[in-house]
Amino acid sequence: MAISYAVRERAYAGVPRRGPVTRLLEDERWLGALLLLPTAFLLALFIAYPFVKGVLLSVTDARVGVPGTFVGLQNFIALAHDSIFREATFLYTAVTTVFKLALGLWLALLLNRHFPGKALTRAFVLLPFIIPTVLSTFAWKWMFDPTFSVINWTLYKLAIIDSRINWLGDPQLAMISIIIVNVWRGVPFYAISLLAGLQTISPELQEAAAIDGARPWQRFWHVTWPLLLPVTMVVVLFSVIQTFADFQLVYVLTGGGPANATHLFATYAYQIGVGTGLLSEGAAVSLAMFPALLVVVIVQLLYIRRVEIH
Amino acid sequence: MARFDRRSFLKLSGSGALAATGGMAGILASGRAPAYAQATSLHWLRWADFVPASDQLLKGEIVAECEKALGMKLTIETINANDIQARITSSVQSGSGPDIVCALNNWAQLYGESLADVTDVAEELGKAQGGFYETSKVVANDGKRWIAVPWSIVGLQIAYRKSWFEEVGYSGGKFPETWEALREAGKKLKAMGRPVGQTLGHTFGDAPAFTYPYLWSWGAKEVDADGKSVLLNSKETLESVKFMVGFWKDALDEGGLAWDDSSNNRAFLSGTCCATNNGASIYIEALRKPDAYQTEKGTPLKGDILHAPLPKGPGGQFSFHVPFSNMLMGYSKNQKGAKEFLRWISSKPVFDRWFTTQKGFSVGPTTDWEKHKLWNDDPIMLPYRSAARTGRFAGYAGPSGRKAAEVLTKYILTDMYAKAVQGMPPEDAVKWAHGELIKIYGA
Numbered sequence: 001m002a003i004s005y006a007v008r009e010r011a012y013a014g015v016p017r018r019g020p021v022t023r024l025l026e027d028e029r030w031l032g033a034l035l036l037l038p039t040a041f042l043l044a045l046f047i048a049y050p051f052v053k054g055v056l057l058s059v060t061d062a063r064v065g066v067p068g069t070f071v072g073l074q075n076f077i078a079l080a081h082d083s084i085f086r087e088a089t090f091l092y093t094a095v096t097t098v099f100k101l102a103l104g105l106w107l108a109l110l111l112n113r114h115f116p117g118k119a120l121t122r123a124f125v126l127l128p129f130i131i132p133t134v135l136s137t138f139a140w141k142w143m144f145d146p147t148f149s150v151i152n153w154t155l156y157k158l159a160i161i162d163s164r165i166n167w168l169g170d171p172q173l174a175m176i177s178i179i180i181v182n183v184w185r186g187v188p189f190y191a192i193s194l195l196a197g198l199q200t201i202s203p204e205l206q207e208a209a210a211i212d213g214a215r216p217w218q219r220f221w222h223v224t225w226p227l228l229l230p231v232t233m234v235v236v237l238f239s240v241i242q243t244f245a246d247f248q249l250v251y252v253l254t255g256g257g258p259a260n261a262t263h264l265f266a267t268y269a270y271q272i273g274v275g276t277g278l279l280s281e282g283a284a285v286s287l288a289m290f291p292a293l294l295v296v297v298i299v300q301l302l303y304i305r306r307v308e309i310h
Numbered sequence: 311m312a313r314f315d316r317r318s319f320l321k322l323s324g325s326g327a328l329a330a331t332g333g334m335a336g337i338l339a340s341g342r343a344p345a346y347a348q349a350t351s352l353h354w355l356r357w358a359d360f361v362p363a364s365d366q367l368l369k370g371e372i373v374a375e376c377e378k379a380l381g382m383k384l385t386i387e388t389i390n391a392n393d394i395q396a397r398i399t400s401s402v403q404s405g406s407g408p409d410i411v412c413a414l415n416n417w418a419q420l421y422g423e424s425l426a427d428v429t430d431v432a433e434e435l436g437k438a439q440g441g442f443y444e445t446s447k448v449v450a451n452d453g454k455r456w457i458a459v460p461w462s463i464v465g466l467q468i469a470y471r472k473s474w475f476e477e478v479g480y481s482g483g484k485f486p487e488t489w490e491a492l493r494e495a496g497k498k499l500k501a502m503g504r505p506v507g508q509t510l511g512h513t514f515g516d517a518p519a520f521t522y523p524y525l526w527s528w529g530a531k532e533v534d535a536d537g538k539s540v541l542l543n544s545k546e547t548l549e550s551v552k553f554m555v556g557f558w559k560d561a562l563d564e565g566g567l568a569w570d571d572s573s574n575n576r577a578f579l580s581g582t583c584c585a586t587n588n589g590a591s592i593y594i595e596a597l598r599k600p601d602a603y604q605t606e607k608g609t610p611l612k613g614d615i616l617h618a619p620l621p622k623g624p625g626g627q628f629s630f631h632v633p634f635s636n637m638l639m640g641y642s643k644n645q646k647g648a649k650e651f652l653r654w655i656s657s658k659p660v661f662d663r664w665f666t667t668q669k670g671f672s673v674g675p676t677t678d679w680e681k682h683k684l685w686n687d688d689p690i691m692l693p694y695r696s697a698a699r700t701g702r703f704a705g706y707a708g709p710s711g712r713k714a715a716e717v718l719t720k721y722i723l724t725d726m727y728a729k730a731v732q733g734m735p736p737e738d739a740v741k742w743a744h745g746e747l748i749k750i751y752g753a
Binding site: 063064065066078083144145146147148164166167168169170171174254255256257258259260261271272273274275276277278279 | 395396398399402403420421423424510511512563564565566567568569570573576577580582640715716719720725728729732742745749
């Protein structure tokens, strides 16, 4: 009895003494929380703080250099009666998303085939996405220039048109112009992401379907598309959020004009908040994006979860 | 052996440094930069000038002389005029940034609460140099005090092609004197592929410099003299909008809806428009590069450019010139130095050198500069000399205060005309603009 006791005590003495902090950290719950802290701190600083600040601003009448007082929902009520504040953003997002998805998917399917120079082509496809947006948009601005448009010049020389097309000066054409540029810029993102998705689909499934007599369209619709759907949903989700909050492209191309026909939430918020100095109203415009985006995010995330479970 | 670990070393060296110089701890405790660093540096944010030679002068010789004359290290930063307001907003909200910022139009009125009172500097300047133009004053004075020191006014006149207007009956370098006459002449010229050029886009200079005086020339105004009752929805405004729709179709370049402040320069210099309301930059550029810019006959374009004021309407003849002023930011730690600098840079001998490089693109903020010898150099530039005298400013007939600045920065008047030429019934366009003005003035 005595011996075994002595032995046990010696064994215990060999283990280093642990302080209260060490013991706490050996508990996974505490360690997990601790390891999350840096991320939580960064999120709070760069996401939560600006968001809360935006909400607080939007319920005051703050201007640049003037903190303002609480006015409740007055800014939002004013927005509801604002003629400039219309569906432009929704139209822009919806149309570009459809085109980007269709063209991106088509491009991805083409790139997924084997052909000489495949790697090089894939790299080139990414170019519109790699060039800084402001830079490429300036190039587009020149192509749409009212006086010096190279597009008009070409169409004119080919005798397709006999007067200039007023790309950025006509409200509908201006909208179409910014949609074209957005689609041009966004397709590579879709194509490359969907291509990555396509490559995870085992070729054996396609072969099996082919052996069973499925035509190319049937193979796409019944094999490829269902397997690609989760990736597609994530890509669309990211793209919708980015397009909805788009700023640079419109700011450079039209500045929201002509006569506010192409103002998106972000450019309008900038004009009100920074141009006119009405910070509170600008914040309210930005926040008006939030409910719409929240719905999109929730619906899509729920869908992705459902797909994953099945 | 004495133990000498890291901690005791830090303690020792820290106290040593403190004893020697007062140290970092002393600076931190006082919560401000050491005095010598404060007083000797000054940061001036300006627009990237349309006359590059002026920026060269400021950043080179003037910076060197400032250091000699005032002992201040001057930093001049130039950015695109459209980006200045974003910088002002972030600087004011964070309480740090440039000490002095150049404001265009009546921007200063938007930031009144955040600006230092510069009444002493402005009053001295006005007295010493023959008195300010009305435009200089209304944008930099909020009715009680001066919130900015007027710097210059970019005069706007119509630059036009002498020979082309001769072809449609305006011999001897004449230009149509009324809107009706310009519409008639422009109609003929547009048929030849030489329309009148005018932006109706969201631009800080060329758009308001046309739409405001155009509105006034029909006898219309935004608000009453009390600065409260909105009077825009009137018979006169409606007439002006109706005329504009026909004028646009008959005589103007329809791409103008998407023009920015430099589009009309390019259009004119490349020979695709016959006349455009602008600063003198078109003519100055044509002078600078006589070989690059030529007429269709192969002669230098500069010989075919003349300047004229905007035509008359039923309500008179008006103009709008783009004023510049320098705001001393309230957060600046160098208030005294900044005022000293503003006095120095605005003083005749120093300002004269900047003024000379502008070659008439800018007139001075005060009437004395009309007497400058540079006006004797080139008769083509003469219409700019006293142009600022006829200038009214945004917000007429009320004061050009914060609300007028809101209307201006939201481009409401410009959009009223733009909407109408795009097909909105003139009555609706006027009603829309009137409603927007009520939202601003009525609140």
